[in-house]
Each structure stands twice: as structure tokens, then as C-alpha cells.
Amino acid sequence: MEFPYVSATRRQLMVDLVSMVEDHLQSLLQPCSLPPDVRNFKNPNGSAEASLHIRSGEKSSPIDFVIGSWIHCKIPTGASLNITTISTFLNSSTRAPNFTFEVIQSSPTSLVIILDLLPRKDLVLHPEYIKEFYQDTALESHRQSLLKVPGIKPYVSPSLFVRSGFSPAVSVLKLDVEEEERLEEIMRDHVSPAAKDVLMVWLERCAREEDEKRVMGEEEKRELERRDKSFRKKNVEDDLELKFPRMFGEEVSSRVVHAIKEAFGVL
Amino acid sequence: MEFPYVSATRRQLMVDLVSMVEDHLQSLLQPCSLPPDVRNFKNPNGSAEASLHIRSGEKSSPIDFVIGSWIHCKIPTGASLNITTISTFLNSSTRAPNFTFEVIQSSPTSLVIILDLLPRKDLVLHPEYIKEFYQDTALESHRQSLLKVPGIKPYVSPSLFVRSGFSPAVSVLKLDVEEEERLEEIMRDHVSPAAKDVLMVWLERCAREEDEKRVMGEEEKRELERRDKSFRKKNVEDDLELKFPRMFGEEVSSRVVHAIKEAFGVL
Numbered sequence: 388m389e390f391p392y393v394s395a396t397r398r399q400l401m402v403d404l405v406s407m408v409e410d411h412l413q414s415l416l417q418p419c420s421l422p423p424d425v426r427n428f429k430n431p432n433g434s435a436e437a438s439l440h441i442r443s444g445e446k447s448s449p450i451d452f453v454i455g456s457w458i459h460c461k462i463p464t465g466a467s468l469n470i471t472t473i474s475t476f477l478n479s480s481t482r483a484p485n486f487t488f489e490v491i492q493s494s495p496t497s498l499v500i501i502l503d504l505l506p507r508k509d510l511v512l513h514p515e516y517i518k519e520f521y522q523d524t525a526l527e528s529h530r531q532s533l534l535k536v537p538g539i540k541p542y543v544s545p546s547l548f549v550r551s552g553f554s555p556a557v558s559v560l561k562l563d564v565e566e567e568e569r570l571e572e573i574m575r576d577h578v579s580p581a582a583k584d585v586l587m588v589w590l591e592r593c594a595r596e597e598d599e600k601r602v603m604g605e606e607e608k609r610e611l612e613r614r615d616k617s618f619r620k621k622n623v624e625d626d627l628e629l630k631f632p633r634m635f636g637e638e639v640s641s642r643v644v645h646a647i648k649e650a651f652g653v654l
Numbered sequence: 655m656e657f658p659y660v661s662a663t664r665r666q667l668m669v670d671l672v673s674m675v676e677d678h679l680q681s682l683l684q685p686c687s688l689p690p691d692v693r694n695f696k697n698p699n700g701s702a703e704a705s706l707h708i709r710s711g712e713k714s715s716p717i718d719f720v721i722g723s724w725i726h727c728k729i730p731t732g733a734s735l736n737i738t739t740i741s742t743f744l745n746s747s748t749r750a751p752n753f754t755f756e757v758i759q760s761s762p763t764s765l766v767i768i769l770d771l772l773p774r775k776d777l778v779l780h781p782e783y784i785k786e787f788y789q790d791t792a793l794e795s796h797r798q799s800l801l802k803v804p805g806i807k808p809y810v811s812p813s814l815f816v817r818s819g820f821s822p823a824v825s826v827l828k829l830d831v832e833e834e835e836r837l838e839e840i841m842r843d844h845v846s847p848a849a850k851d852v853l854m855v856w857l858e859r860c861a862r863e864e865d866e867k868r869v870m871g872e873e874e875k876r877e878l879e880r881r882d883k884s885f886r887k888k889n890v891e892d893d894l895e896l897k898f899p900r901m902f903g904e905e906v907s908s909r910v911v912h913a914i915k916e917a918f919g920v921l
Contacts, residue, residue, distance in 0.1 A: 441776075458665040504755050509776035509778075509779070509881070509883055510815070510818035511776075511815075511818055512776070512818050512880065512881050512883050512884050512886055513882065513884075514815055514888045515820060517815055521814050522814065527814065541808055541810075543808075547784050547788050547789065547794065547823060548777070548784055548822075549782055550777050550779075550822035551777035551784060551822045555814040555815075555817035555818045556814060595798055613779065614776070614778055614779050617778055617779050617780075617781065618778050621778075621781045
């Protein structure tokens, strides 16, 4: 998968993350089966363009699917909005968290990053989950290190639902600098290593079919499915169904959102 | 209840909040039944002192209990740590959130405040809960307004579990100023009105026995009880059972923690 329209450092990072996922999971992943007009699409006047790559996991694997995407959209300020995302979703054979890394940029000198292992359990009811996936993985240390870098500040997502889905150790950060070069430096020297470390934690600790992480009973499995479904459904409704029609027009948007809902199992 | 050791503005705020709760709930609350040596206690050498006031709700009410407390403790820097808290807990006849307001001060020119309606449901599974108790109550507007005040910054609790218990619209803020007077001003002009507004939302929208907020089935009731219990148990374990022995010595600490666990229903 390629990521045009973004800086060299960011493109390299996204390509590296996709490669890490594909290299580690290899035969656990099926080829992308999206039709060409969902893999790449633009709006009728060409002011917005996007690409979507979804690979489902094999039935016997713990992987539900992995998704990579980018959106490029001209905005009224004259600048562009560029979003690049990689997320991985596990199925209900395991309760381990999902990985997500997203970069949202709407000016040459500032951007927002989201880096997390998204919990799949109610953490108040399951403090042992916090210990296993957040304390023992030192996820919090990345957030703290990144916040020490000049030019990086905490950021808060405008959506209350999106905030509710994050882990307590999520990095939601705004990079805001004077010069484009400094943004590249921060991405290369700080954000890249953090994103790769967290993805490696996910690949090694979450995406494996180890006995102790496997869901035990049918009830827990059903509970996970219900929660995963609610998370995906609400995200599609709040995010894509609201924003895509404005960016891509009704026709393109409804075709793409339909394909995404199908892949997410929330059609 | 009185709050010695803290500034006049802060004392007035805490007294006002306690009065608001007691005036509104009145006959729904039983008198405090804690023994005198739990209501007020200090450590053997007198360097730490605290007070605890718990009033249970009447059986037929939606109130489980309300708790007010303060801790005053000399710290090695020569300054004092002063914590004042008011929290209200509902029982499983309703799924509405609990109220909490806490002020933690360890220097004359800085303090941390926590102001929230603590959710009692897994919000990823219950997006309608976010709408009802957070969007429709505009809780988020207080966080945003407070963050516009010079001297107020976002703060992050060191505990991942504590963070997990907060709502997505929680105000966890650090006030950090040059002069004590400025701290008083911010407390009086900004923090006080916000805390009172949020408490009023809780009293009017959460603490009432309205049909639509009442838990429908036995399963949901059991689920709420399980979640409430996990929240309280883990908070006592992580917070009080670790910190109280250091502050108050083993004997005092074990007596007080026992009484708190009893009141919390997690003995």
C-alpha cells in the first residue's frame, strides 16, 4: 500500500507499519478483496481522494481484519487535510486489544497523532486487563516520552465517544511547530519509534494465539462481539457517515461506507 | 462538616457543596453512623490528620451513600498536602452516574482538581449513556471553559485505573500560578461555579427517582452492582490501602480502611 500526498518521513513510517503487520501475520491474512472503486475513490470534482485497503484474517486465526487507509482533501483554507491510518482488529477468539495509529494533518506545521492499543473490555470491571496490556507493556512510557519533546502537546478528540474507546495510556497528541522541517524531525526521531514499538507489542503480545489470552466461555465471546460491534458501528455512524458525504458526495460515499460496514461486520 | 487547613475560598466551596447535597437530598439521607475515631483521626506523631463523613441513603432512595473527607499531612518539603473530597454514590436502582469533586494541593501556588460525573456503564457498549449524561448535560463545556483560564492546564492522573473510571468529559486540571491570591481568584471565579453547576446537574438529573433512568431488569442491576463494586474495591486497594499506612500508621489506617470498605460494601 502506498501513501501519496504526505511527507517522505510520514510515508516511510506508514509503509513500515503496514510491512510489519504483513510480514508478521503473513499467511494469517487473506488478500484484499475490496472492489477497485472502493480501494481507490475520489469525489466528482477531484478535490478529495482516498484509498482503502482491508485484509481479513483467516478463520482459524485471531485476526478479524487489518485496515490501512489515507484521505487527501482540499480544504477552504487552501491547505489540504491528509489523514493516514493503520488499524488492526482481532476477533472474539481473544480478548486482547486492537492496535491503531492515525495521523491527521491540516497544515504544513501541525498535525495530530493517535497511538493506542484499544481495549476490548470495560476496564473498570477488569482491572487485570489494565495490568496485562497497559502496565506490563509500558504503553504509558511512550506517551510520557513524547510529551517531553518540544512542540508536542496533549490533544483531546472532539468526540466523547471516540475518547471513551481509548485506553487510559493512549497517546493523543498535537505536534505544533514553526517549521515543516521540525515536524519531519519529530516524526522521524520520536513518533516513528514509538509507533513501531507499540505495534511490535501488539504483534508479539496480542496477535498471537496463546492459550492464556483466549476467551474461555461462550458468554465472554458473545460479550466481546457485542462490544466490538458497538464500537465499530458507532465509529462508522459518527465519523464516516457524517463526513464522507461532504467530502466525496452521496454516491461515492454510500458505496464506500457500505463496503466498510460489510468488512466491519456491522452492515 | 468543616474543612480546616485550606484557604477560605476552598473551605467555602466545600461547605457549599456539602450543603447543596444535604439540602437537596434531606430525608433521603441517614445520619452519619461512623464511630468518632473514624470520623476524625490522626497519626501517632500528629503529622497527619483527617476527617471522614459518610451518610447512607434510605433504602427506598436511589442514594447509596454520600461521602465528604479531608486529609491534611505534613510533607518532607515543609509544605502540607491538603486533599478535600465530596463524592456521591447511587445504588443499583438507577444507572445514572456518580458525582465527584476533589482538590489535591501540595504547594501554596498549585493544586489539582478533579470534577466529574463518573459513568456506571461501559460507554463503548452504551453510546446512549454518553448522550444522556454527558452531551445533554454539557459537562464538556466546563472543561473547555476552565482550560481557557490562564494558569489552568490539563493534568493526567498517574493511575491508569483511576483514568479508566473517569467520564470522557472529566475535568482533571492543574492550577499553577505565581501567587497564592491568584489561586484564590481562580477557585472563586471559575472552579466554584463549575463544581456547583455539575453538582446541580447531578442532583437534578441523576439523583432523582425518575422512571426512565431506573434499571429495568435484574440482570442489569447485577451488572451495575458488579461494576460499582469493582470500582470501589480497586480504588480502596490502590489508593487507601497503599497510602494510608504511610500517612497514619498501620493501626489507625486499618481501622479507617475497614470502616470505609464497610460503607463501600466491599468488605
